[in-house]
Amino acid sequence: MKKLMTGxxxxxxxxxxxGVRYASAxxxxxxxxxxxxxxxxxxxxxxxxxxxEKVALEAAIGASMAGARALASMKHVGVNVAADPxxxxxxxxxxxxxxxVSADEPGQHSSQNEQDNRNYAKFAKIPMLEPSDSQESxxxxxxxxxxxxxxxxxxxxxxxxxxxxxxxxxxxxxxxxKAIIEYKKDINKYVTVPAVARKLRxxxxxxxxxxLEFSNSTELNYMEWNDTKVGVISSGVCYSYxxxxxxxxxxxxxxxxxxxxxxxxxxxxxxxxxxxxxIEENDPYIEEQVRVLGFECYGNNLFPAYGEMLPEVxxxxxxxxxxxxxxxxxxxxxxxxxxxCAGCPHRGFYHELxxxxxxxxxxxxxxxxxxxxxxxxxxxxxxCMGSSISVGHGAQQVFNMNENNKMRVVSCLGDSxxxxxxxxxxxxxxxxxxxxxxxxxxxxxxxxxxxxENPGSGYTLQGEKTVELDIEAIVKALGFKNVITINPNxxxxxxxxxxxxxxxxxxxxxxxxxxCVLKKFSPEDKEEFSTAFKSKCIVDEEKCIGCKACIRxxxxxxxxxxxxxxxxIDQDSCVxxxxxxxxxxxxxxxxxxx
Amino acid sequence: xxxNILLVGVGGQGTILASKLLTIGLLESGYxxxxxxxxxxxxxxxxxxxxxxxxxxxxxxxxxxxxADILVxxxxxxxxxxxxxxxxxxxxxxxxxxxxxxxxxxxxxxYPENAxxxxxxxxxxxxxxxxxxxxxxxxxxxxxxxxxxxIIKSMKLEDIDWDKILxxxxxxxxxxxxxxxxxxxxxxx
Numbered sequence: 001m002k003k004l005m006t007g008x009x010x011x012x013x014x015x016x017x018x019g020v021r022y023a024s025a026x027x028x029x030x031x032x033x034x035x036x037x038x039x040x041x042x043x044x045x046x047x048x049x050x051x052x053e054k055v056a057l058e059a060a061i062g063a064s065m066a067g068a069r070a071l072a073s074m075k076h077v078g079v080n081v082a083a084d085p086x087x088x089x090x091x092x093x094x095x096x097x098x099x100x101v102s103a104d105e106p107g108q109h110s111s112q113n114e115q116d117n118r119n120y121a122k123f124a125k126i127p128m129l130e131p132s133d134s135q136e137s138x139x140x141x142x143x144x145x146x147x148x149x150x151x152x153x154x155x156x157x158x159x160x161x162x163x164x165x166x167x168x169x170x171x172x173x174x175x176x177x178k179a180i181i182e183y184k185k186d187i188n189k190y191v192t193v194p195a196v197a198r199k200l201r202x203x204x205x206x207x208x209x210x211x212l213e214f215s216n217s218t219e220l221n222y223m224e225w226n227d228t229k230v231g232v233i234s235s236g237v238c239y240s241y242x243x244x245x246x247x248x249x250x251x252x253x254x255x256x257x258x259x260x261x262x263x264x265x266x267x268x269x270x271x272x273x274x275x276x277x278x279i280e281e282n283d284p285y286i287e288e289q290v291r292v293l294g295f296e297c298y299g300n301n302l303f304p305a306y307g308e309m310l311p312e313v314x315x316x317x318x319x320x321x322x323x324x325x326x327x328x329x330x331x332x333x334x335x336x337x338x339x340x341c342a343g344c345p346h347r348g349f350y351h352e353l354x355x356x357x358x359x360x361x362x363x364x365x366x367x368x369x370x371x372x373x374x375x376x377x378x379x380x381x382x383x384c385m386g387s388s389i390s391v392g393h394g395a396q397q398v399f400n401m402n403e404n405n406k407m408r409v410v411s412c413l414g415d416s417x418x419x420x421x422x423x424x425x426x427x428x429x430x431x432x433x434x435x436x437x438x439x440x441x442x443x444x445x446x447x448x449x450x451x452x453e454n455p456g457s458g459y460t461l462q463g464e465k466t467v468e469l470d471i472e473a474i475v476k477a478l479g480f481k482n483v484i485t486i487n488p489n490x491x492x493x494x495x496x497x498x499x500x501x502x503x504x505x506x507x508x509x510x511x512x513x514x515x516c517v518l519k520k521f522s523p524e525d526k527e528e529f530s531t532a533f534k535s536k537c538i539v540d541e542e543k544c545i546g547c548k549a550c551i552r553x554x555x556x557x558x559x560x561x562x563x564x565x566x567x568x569i570d571q572d573s574c575v576x577x578x579x580x581x582x583x584x585x586x587x588x589x590x591x592x593x594x
Numbered sequence: 595x596x597x598n599i600l601l602v603g604v605g606g607q608g609t610i611l612a613s614k615l616l617t618i619g620l621l622e623s624g625y626x627x628x629x630x631x632x633x634x635x636x637x638x639x640x641x642x643x644x645x646x647x648x649x650x651x652x653x654x655x656x657x658x659x660x661x662a663d664i665l666v667x668x669x670x671x672x673x674x675x676x677x678x679x680x681x682x683x684x685x686x687x688x689x690x691x692x693x694x695x696x697x698x699x700x701x702x703x704x705y706p707e708n709a710x711x712x713x714x715x716x717x718x719x720x721x722x723x724x725x726x727x728x729x730x731x732x733x734x735x736x737x738x739x740x741x742x743x744x745i746i747k748s749m750k751l752e753d754i755d756w757d758k759i760l761x762x763x764x765x766x767x768x769x770x771x772x773x774x775x776x777x778x779x780x781x782x783x
């Protein structure tokens with residue numbers, strides 16, 4: 001049966017059809033929907049959110065070791081977190097087939113960098129597949145498990161945003177059950193003490209040779225012959241873009257299997273075409289191999305070294321112009337930056353934090369990174385997941401070297417980011433005793449990626465009730481004496497907490513606890529937050545003096561009418577968080593029942 | 595030949611449901627279909643776009659600049675933002691609806707003046723009042739299906755069994771009102 005699926009849904013379908021029994025992931029755009037869709041095959045696959053990508057990959061390694069086919073998925077930067085086990089599981093190999101899906105982000109639609117994770121496959125010496133559409137995403141997932149078991153290796157599937165999030169037709173087949181292989185202890189395979197690992201190291205090189213033969217013979221790498229004046233070598237979604245631009249006027253070497261690259265096929269193709277274009281996103285991964293083999297080609301010297309290789313980008317680079325179109329200067333259109341939602345629990349906190357002077361505001365990865373901009377200006381850095389607390393710690397230690405230091409650090413991250421790696425950083429703070437203020441913005445869910453459960457939610461990915469980790473108890477157990485939990489919508493409480501924490505010359509933790517406005521409430525939420533989102537705020541126009549104090553909370557429900565010089569609150573989007581009500585100097589905003 | 599429909603709007607306006615119904619209909623009537631959208635931060639009031647492409651064999655999942663046969667915008671300013679995706683002889687269907695973005699809400703910048711007139715001066719433009727039409731039908735949330743109706747008519751896709759597509763993909767209690775919305779939309783073009 002044919003279905004329309006995104007690449008992410010197709011990966012999940014492929015895992016199902018391949019007989020996968022276990023899958024683990026940490027959410028991250030554009031990879032999140034892979035595990036969300038795997039989780040739907042509840043009767044056949046155990047799917048779990050891990051608290052970070054390293055844990056996800058390790059859990060998949062364990063599942064494979066215990067004899068089941070296992071999958072781990074993550075966004076490109078997540079593979080950095082998982083890199084430690086990745087490089088060594090390349091040595092040990094697998095029992096049950098094991099596949100790691102990396103979702104890269106050419107164009108950085110929702111990411112802090114544009115790293116090319118094809119380099120990881122080469123670096124870790126593991127096989128790699130690059131699907132270019134949804135059908136291939138499903139098919140290659142199944143092939144990946146076969147390769148994994150045949151060659152005793154984890155396999156990397158490199159997805160990119162457009163493949164993850166585009167829909168195409170997919171032919172769905174039945175699931176092929178794979179029996180769990182009985183566990184057999186083998187210290188010469190899995191115990192990587194140097195004496196063993198040195199032997200495994202040799203096997204990895206032998207495997208590379210076998211994989212090179214596979215790469216040269218597999219139908220995943222194929223040639224399409226048309227006119228031989230122009231030859232295009234491409235992989236992933238770039239192949240689709242290239243076909244769009246060149247159509248049948250060029251010949252193609254389409255690469256689906258790309259570690260190691262098929263040197264013989266590349267030589268054959270390159271020697272039969274006159275002009276070679278290597279079209280790929282991010283790094284010149286294929287191009288470098290083409291050049292090593294001695295062929296001159298157009299790649300990084302013609303196409304941009306960054307961003308997406310969209311059809312118009314290829315057309316501009318090759319033909320010097322884009323298609324005729326209807327022009328309008330986009331700069332004349334007002335930007336539409338993403339904002340903290342009306343009722344977002346981060347608003348009250350950042351409204352207060354942004355007022356502070358002599359504070360380095362150490363930020364992190366999540367919706368709250370939006371507080372870097374107007375009107376809050378309350379984020380100085382957000383390098384990576386969990387970095388707020390540890391970067392903040394290092395900065396504070398150096399500030400403190402100055403005898404007359406006035407600078408303090410306030411480090412902020414969300415609940416899921418705390419469980420991800422922030423908890424490690426907090427251990428560093430208490431162990432090395434810096435007087436940083438550490439804020440955990442607990443909105444009861446993993447918000448940014450579209451509401452995934454986490455260890456603090458009390459529910460698993462597949463909806464089972466589980467232990468709900470208590471952040472305050474964890475922090476106290478780590479040894480923090482100065483801990484306070486507040487409602488971030490209560491501006492007086494936020495101000496008091498910050499004053500108190502900044503008055504201390506020792507480490508402190510502030511926990512803000514209020515649910516994301518978009519969260520679907522659990523029965524426990526309904527009880528704890530029974531008053532949440534049940535009222536509206538309105539402006540009394542008679543009293544409003546047009547001072548814009550409410551506008552400066554950055555709430556998208558509030559607008560300023562330039563003619564009447566009054567503020568107005570959109571009743572459809574207001575949920576009555578009352579932050580604006582508290583900042584109004586003339587009490588012109590009041591609460592009404594919804 | 596590949597046909598290209600670009601749907602744009604603001605996060606939360608229902609562009610995703612409209613493009614989903616559209617692609618299901620196209621698939622069931624035998625076309626090869628590809629659809630692309632960027633998720634990420636769209637839920638936070640950002641600009642959103644769905645690229646729908648169909649034909650005998652579709653290659654790229656995204657529409658090229660200058661490649662759209664029709665630009666359907668759920669919001670006026672967004673039509674201007676994506677205008678360079680339109681072919682020189684392409685059609686704009688624009689919903690006469692304004693959603694102010696943060697720089698406008700805060701009074702720093704003004705919403706583009708005469709957006710509809712600008713569109714009309716650049717391309718064949720059909721203006722519809724989706725909000726008013728939806729209110730007449732009795733539910734403001736069917737604005738997206740009204741716009742779907744305008745696409746179906748403009749792209750001459752009336753032969754597809756949309757009745758069935760809606761019945762198969764919409765909650766039972768909302769089917770009648772959405773069928774009505776589709777009909778209204780088709781009659782607006």
